[in-house]
Amino acid sequence: MKNSNKGFRQIGIAASGILMMFSAEQAFSQNNNQMVRIAKIIVDPVQLEAYNGFLKEEIEESVRLEPGVLTLYAVSERTKPNHITILEIYADSAAYKSHIQTRQFLKYKNGTKDMVKSLELIESVPLLPSMKIK
Amino acid sequence: MKNSNKGFRQIGIAASGILMMFSAEQAFSQNNNQMVRIAKIIVDPVQLEAYNGFLKEEIEESVRLEPGVLTLYAVSERTKPNHITILEIYADSAAYKSHIQTRQFLKYKNGTKDMVKSLELIESVPLLPSMKIK
Numbered sequence A, B: 001m002k003n004s005n006k007g008f009r010q011i012g013i014a015a016s017g018i019l020m021m022f023s024a025e026q027a028f029s030q031n032n033n034q035m036v037r038i039a040k041i042i043v044d045p046v047q048l049e050a051y052n053g054f055l056k057e058e059i060e061e062s063v064r065l066e067p068g069v070l071t072l073y074a075v076s077e078r079t080k081p082n083h084i085t086i087l088e089i090y091a092d093s094a095a096y097k098s099h100i101q102t103r104q105f106l107k108y109k110n111g112t113k114d115m116v117k118s119l120e121l122i123e124s125v126p127l128l129p130s131m132k133i134k
Helices: A004-030 A044-067 A093-099 A103-112 B002-032 B045-065 B093-099 B103-111
Strands: A036-043 A069-077 A083-090 A116-126 B037-044 B070-075 B083-090 B116-126
Touching: A004 A083, A036 A044, A036 A093, A036 B070, A044 A069, A044 A103, A044 B083, A083 A093, B037 B045, B037 B093, B045 B103, B070 B103
Parallel strands: none
Antiparallel strands: A036 A083, A036 A116, A069 A083, A069 B116, A116 B070, B037 B083, B037 B116, B070 B083
16 A cells, blocks of 8 residues: 555646646747747838739738738838838747748749848847737 | 708718727727837846846836836847847837836836847837737
């Protein structure tokens, strides 16, 4: 009986250990695995309207179709509309790797390759990874 | 009787006009009145930890307490952690004007004034104003 109790206690301890590992893993995958990047793009001003059309379509489809694309929030500067900044958040690097092989990403990439004058990709760390947009 | 009918019809037309104005106004205030800005901040590296503490507290309180602060999404560059970018979205310019008079904003502003080496504020236009973070 004593041995059996001890056995149960050990199973109990092992089980809580596994549970702790699971919840740590979950918290990690929800936040700290995120891939966050700032893309800075300068577009040929003459082709800006066409570029924006490609970008809008790519963003709408990616966010709708890919659960791991958490946001692609694109803005243009008010006084320099051909200077674009995109806040890109992916659930993890696998979601990003999958994203750049999708039909919608490749359509954007190939369609805009002669419109983009410069592209800077800045790997970033969020201050508050759970931050949303209301 | 004819005159009275005409009167009702006119009131009806005027009422639908007002309703149309209202719904246009609502759609507008939901999106197009938004004030969207990119803040680029370079922090004194020696004071970065203290700065991040002030910024984190200010963002958490502003987003929690102010309905018109839709997001303050802050990131630092992975290779230059003292280079901070913040995507700021306010419901409208009134929400922004109110924000910069709050206790939490003034605590941040006064607390960090000797930590900030440069601050650039870029008024921006969102490509898709209804974009969120999943």
